[in-house]
Amino acid sequence: MAITSANQLELLQTAEAVAREKMIDPGLVIEAMEESLARAAKSRYGAEMDIRVAIDRKTGRATFTRVRTVVAEEELENYQAEFTVEQAKQYMADPEIGATFSEEVPPVEMGRIAAQSAKQVILQKIREAERDRQFEEFQDRAGTIINGVVKREEYGNVIVDVGRGEGILRRNEKIGRESYRPNDRIRCYIKDVRREARGPQIFLSRTAPEFMAELFKMEVPEIYDNIIEIKAVARDPGSRAKIAVISHDGSIDPVGACVGMRGSRVQAVVNELQGEKIDIIPWKEDQPTFLVNALQPAEVTKVVLDEEAGKIEVVVPDDQLSLAIGRRGQNVRLASQLTNLDIDIMTEEEESKRRQAEFEIRTKLFMEALDVDEFFAQLLVAEGFTNLEEVAYVEVDELLGIDGVDEDTAGELQTRAREFLEAKAAAALAKARELGAEDSLITFEGITPQMAEVLAEDGVKTLEDFATCADWELAGGWTTVDGERVKDDGLLEQFGMELEEAQTMIMTARVLLGWVDPAELEADAEDDAETTEEAEV
Template sequence: MAITSANQLELLQTAEAVAREKMIDPGLVVEAMEESLARAAKSRYGSEMDIRVSIDRKTGKATFTRVRTVVEDEELENYQAELTVEQAKQYMENPQVGDMLTDEVPPVEMGRIAAQSAKQVILQKVREAERDRQYDEFKDRAGTIINGIVKREEYGNVIVDVGRGEAILRRNEKIGRESYRPNDRIRCYIKDVRREPRGPQIFLSRTAPEFMAELFKMEVPEIYDGIIEIKAVARDPGSRAKIAVISYDNSIDPVGACVGMRGSRVQAVVNELQGEKIDIIPWNEDQPTFLVNALQPAEVTKVVLDEEAERIEVVVPEEQLSLAIGRRGQNVRLASQLTNLDIDIMTEAEESARRQAEFEERTKLFVDTLDLDEFFAQLLVSEGFTNLEEVAYVELDELTVIDGVDDDTANELQARARDFIDEQNRKALEHARELGVEDSLVNFEGLTPQMVEALALDDVKTLEDFATCADWELAGGWTTENGERKKDDGILEKFEVSLEEAQDMVMTARIQLGWVDPAELEADEEELDVDAEEDGETEGEETAQEAGA
């Protein structure tokens, strides 16, 4: 097929027809045609030639040109597409490296194979343009709900027609044992939109907590308007869920608004989620109070929060234990997800037994170390003393308030405690030196002899060794693996060294060794402070603008 005047306009008409059908830019189709014609010309004139085709967007006339680039003599490799400066002087004045020489060549006759190749190029370009359009359309819709029609099911995954493309609902994103037939209507949450080699992939979900939040936003106008906010969602898809809400209008009950008249609003969400039972819980900034709400319908007697470990202990009556835990641990698991805390549930009897064990352990400590009788040691424990350091260095007034303890007795108690601590320090330091600890570590400010001994037992024997430690290696911490929080024991954790204290000590050691310049450190801190202030000012300006609007 030759590109003649008779079919020049047909090129543009074909391009516009394809563009309308696929809803893409006609210019992209014309570019694909230019590339396909250029490939056909190369097969006719030689693949090493740089043949380019330009189609006039008004007349449809295709112009074939051969392009040669001016290069240095030693860089000349392709004689068909390149020429030297000397060779270029025959065709142009004062040629420079990088200049291009263009010559128009006759149009080519497209045989059957060339025409087929051109068709493939055009189809490929059109498919790429379709993919780009589909990605651009859906990339900003991630995090929203979409309605679609089931097309087919492949290996448990559901392929959904979402209008201008297809999306996939994986089997692990379906609720329970949901099954769908072709042409069934389905409502899903757009979890992710990714550009992949085979085209944009739209991943749907019906198990994501965000799906429930979006459903409530559709059913509850107060959530859509921002009067009520969903603070947290935890789901056991198809079975049970907990959702925490807060109202920014004192006249509106967040729980009641989400339930609706006779439960109409929450029932609409339940029906969409295949009968999933939903507990609507009022949000509270106070974590223990929020947790008590989250464990409903179980009653809680006592809550003890460990903020550093992000753990919380909950004490419930014996008859409430099974209700608090729930079937297969469902209730406490959802409450844990909702609060982002690890929850330990125990009965009042178990808590009492644990407290008794701690009481006896501390009593024995004071009996053995201070040479006291059991009754006197129990008095100390009852007054809240937990270790020898508290007895040794507390103000005398805090000891003399105990019945039967006068100034002389208090001084004797403190003397015994200090003597025992000094002896322990001496033994610890002696052991640490036997293990090979250097004076640079022994004399480091902030480390007690027992700490030095603990470090030596963990093969940290010099200031250089100490400076290479991470803060969590010293103070301990928590890591999450496969969704489970695990405890990392710290070398100095038993001495109640916090993460901040560990950071300060390690940084001080690095400064003493000359690894860190204090001036640079201060400059970095000042820069961070300035950035924080600028962020605060920006937020303030935005808030002011919104208020003005």
């Protein structure tokens, strides 16, 4: 089929028809036609020519134009699309480099091959426009629930028709062993939308915690209206889940609102999730209290929180241990995900044994270091003293508060404690030097002889070595691996080194070595302060 200047009035009608069918902008179809006509013209006039086509959006008339660009004489390469300033003077009054000269050329008729090529260009452009439209549409819907129809199943992955596109529900995103047949209705959560060469990829999920949150949002009007807020969700898909909610209206019970009359609201969510049991928990700002709620239905006797390590110890009655842990650790695992804390559960008997062991260790330490009898060492531990530093440098009045301790006894205790610590420090210092630790590290502010010994044993022997360390290498930290938090031990963690302190010491070492400009540090600190103030405002 040949498209000539005589029938180009039909281009607008064709473009509009295609745009309506594909639900894209008619202008994109016309641009594709312009490009295809330009290619056909180049095959007629020469591939090196810069031929451009403009279709009038009102009349449909196609104008073929040859464009030439003014370039410097030494840069002239393409004689068909470029010319020098001297050559351009024949066509332009005052030519400048970079200026263009356009002249209309006769339109061309498309032969069969040219028409087929033009058709391919137009189809390619339309496909690209469709993909862009689909990506923009579904990108805006990411994080929401979508209803679809199952088209087919490939290697365990379900392909879902979601209207103007296809989504993929991967095997690991399905609940349990649920299976689907073609034309089954399915409800999924749009987890991610990616732009790829083969078109937008829509990844669906039924196991994501957000899927449950969105289902409750659909079933509970108070959540949709932001009267009740979902603070956290933890799921073992298809088996059990915990969801923490809080009400911003004191007159509304968040748990009762989510459960609904006779459990109607929560039951609707349970049915959608293949019978997944759901514990609805009131969220609390106080983490220990929140954890007690999260471990329901188990009873908790005591909670000890270590905020720095993000770890929490929970003591439960002996007969509640299995209930607190749950089948295959399910209950404590979900509670840990919900609170974002590492939970260590022990019985009252286990806690008692642990405390007794700690008591005996501290008693033995005081007996050996202070040369006192067992009764007096136990008395110190019972009064709350945990290490020799506390005995050596505590206010004398605190020692005098112990029954049977006078000023002479208190002074003697502190003298013995200090002498023991000094001897221990001297031994550590000698060991550090023996291992090769240099004075630049040993005399660095904040480094004790014991720290220098530990660092030297690990190969950190100079201030330069110390300055190359990461803060977590010194103070320790936590890393999430496969959804579980793993402890990273720090070299100086045993000495009470905290992350912020490690950062300060490392940066100070870098400044002393001239690696970092102090002025830049101050500027960065001011910027951080301004950013914090703006965030607070």
